[in-house]
Amino acid sequence: MTEQPVYYFDNNATTRIASPVFEAMLPFLKEQWGNPSSAYSFGHDVGRHVDHARTKVAELIRAEPREIIFTSCGTESNNSAIHSALLTQPERRHIVTTTVEHSATLKFCAFLQKQGYEVTFLPVTADGALDLAQLKRSIRSDTALVSVMWANNETGVLFPIQEVAAICRSKGVLCHTDAVQAAGKINIDVKELGVDLLSLSGHKLYAPKGIGLLYVKRHTKYHPYIIGGGQERGRRGGTENVPYIVAFGKAAELALANLAKENTRVRALRDKLETGILERIPGASRNSPVEPRLPNTSNLAFCGVEAEGILMLLDQAGICASSGSACTTGSLDPSHVLTAMGCSASRARASVRFSLGIDNTAAEVDCLLERLPVIIEKLRANAPVDEAAESSIAVSSGSEVP
């Protein structure tokens, strides 16, 4: 059994299940295991807890419970939103999205392109920002959907979704936002936001991995993606994952209650971390503007050092951070988000994301600020040392056998 990491700075990848969330779902892993779709009270009673959770996740985003469809993850939510927009408007075969979306949107759109749909992938500026005039121009009479993420998972950059939704509304086009990284970190009010569809994932806000939701604004036509039984009022087949739905409800309740306080606390920690690194490490720089950005995310480039090496040495020190998204780990390509912002491949490969959460403390940040400069220095020192070592071997090899 691995020990928990001492310092976890990768909360955009996943989060620990909060204790009250675990406690809330526990009965549904033990005594309360009935099928909520069953006719008897042992099932019905479980169904009432599903209803309660639906109310709680709806409250987090100021939606109505009937506007919530539980899914298995953010990826399913994004796929479902796009699929539904196309299926309910068969005469519209064009989608607008951006080059910096999560792969759940990007790869699904690339798949749809192969199926004969047209997709416009909007670029971003060096600041990671959208050009709203360009977005407006990209909408056509046959555009089925504009799908734009709210908060970027790698940089934390926030897109002006309220403005995007207003443009969509003025053009009579559906608007979807992937709000997976926004939830629990910034305030979400779907009414104010004006979007038609919105995706969330439980495990980014202290619920388990394997539960998500799709908000579908009332009166928006919807076509299910996972098709089967009559669960979720016929909008998502498959027996309800009761324990995780209950967990998601509890996590949403906690997120809403703690949002303002946590937001301030985490922002201060993140700024301490970021300022500390930029002050202490020469050649370190931020991969995004200071604002508009998630309060918990910092994506930094360490000139001349490979992120892979940094992450390995951080790991040895019990510190978790990441380069890019966990969903694309293992890929040899540099981050598509950073390259879309105009970063060179070498800068993208020298970039590390730190993402904070409710468990992080000032002491942890202090420790990171103490260790990271040493790690970077070591990595920078290593390259020339290796070269020197190599040439010394070359010189000595002709003289004596060691």
Place this chain on the structure above:
Amino acid sequence: MTEQPVYYFDNNATTRIASPVFEAMLPFLKEQWGNPSSAYSFGHDVGRHVDHARTKVAELIRAEPREIIFTSCGTESNNSAIHSALLTQPERRHIVTTTVEHSATLKFCAFLQKQGYEVTFLPVTADGALDLAQLKRSIRSDTALVSVMWANNETGVLFPIQEVAAICRSKGVLCHTDAVQAAGKINIDVKELGVDLLSLSGHKLYAPKGIGLLYVKRHTKYHPYIIGGGQERGRRGGTENVPYIVAFGKAAELALANLAKENTRVRALRDKLETGILERIPGASRNSPVEPRLPNTSNLAFCGVEAEGILMLLDQAGICASSGSACTTGSLDPSHVLTAMGCSASRARASVRFSLGIDNTAAEVDCLLERLPVIIEKLRANAPVDEAAESSIAVSSGSEVP
């Protein structure tokens, strides 16, 4: 908090999470919450447990670990299998299935019909059996897939999947089986069976609701349905549901170890229940042949009585059973499975499914055999009594105001 039902005879709807399964997944809900796709050891280590679980579920069906794709449920598995067969063979636009499939296949195929695909829904005999000659004839040069369930969820009737797969092989057509109800109840050997694709669901074999898998035979082309990150070797996007994957692995291990013994034990209990009811209750009869059938399932008609009333009174006695599938509960239509077998709507509406599991005991069956005859008698007696009451009200209404 509801108490657990005293007598649960609805194991085809869902099962209790077995204690060793709960214990196995617990660490992944608590300490071991890293993202298995992350680069650091806190993530990697979790990934190793995912690998172990994959080996265990593979062993249950005699597959290789690399042939397993974890999904969120049996419904997703069925949708994915059919979708992949069509996407990887775009020139083939015809599917063969049966009229008695689970809605995850039936409704997905109906959806595909609307998208321009052709679907042949094969009928079944009064015994719920397939006509294999008819199946063979239904396969065309443009058939992409034959999707036939192994064990019917409502009646327990088993289809001869090995023969179906052999026919498909001889015709060069992919074969998928929905084995959700078969798993843990009968032996599964995919190599012997010869299918190309096979769906399983965790919550039918004592793992939680919200995890499934799709077996994809090696060298079979596959196109993902949930499209996003590189998880499951690019075949299913979405952060891995580690706790449930581990749970599924443990449940598979237990199912394999206990299969022969449990099969015999449960079959004896089911037969005791079935024979007991048929002996004690006049007008009761079986909705399927004795064999070939799952050892745990009994679907019985109670002539002249509505199943709804039976289930309500059973519920009051703390006994869980069902009419049809939980996935279609709330539907006013009589069971599509029973009507496909030629049952009248009234007989279908008078039918109750009892499905047993590892927790059921002989004492529970004795109790059911004691109570059910009283319930049926009461319901049969009630109808004329109600009519009499109604006419007495009609008579008295003209005389005095109550």
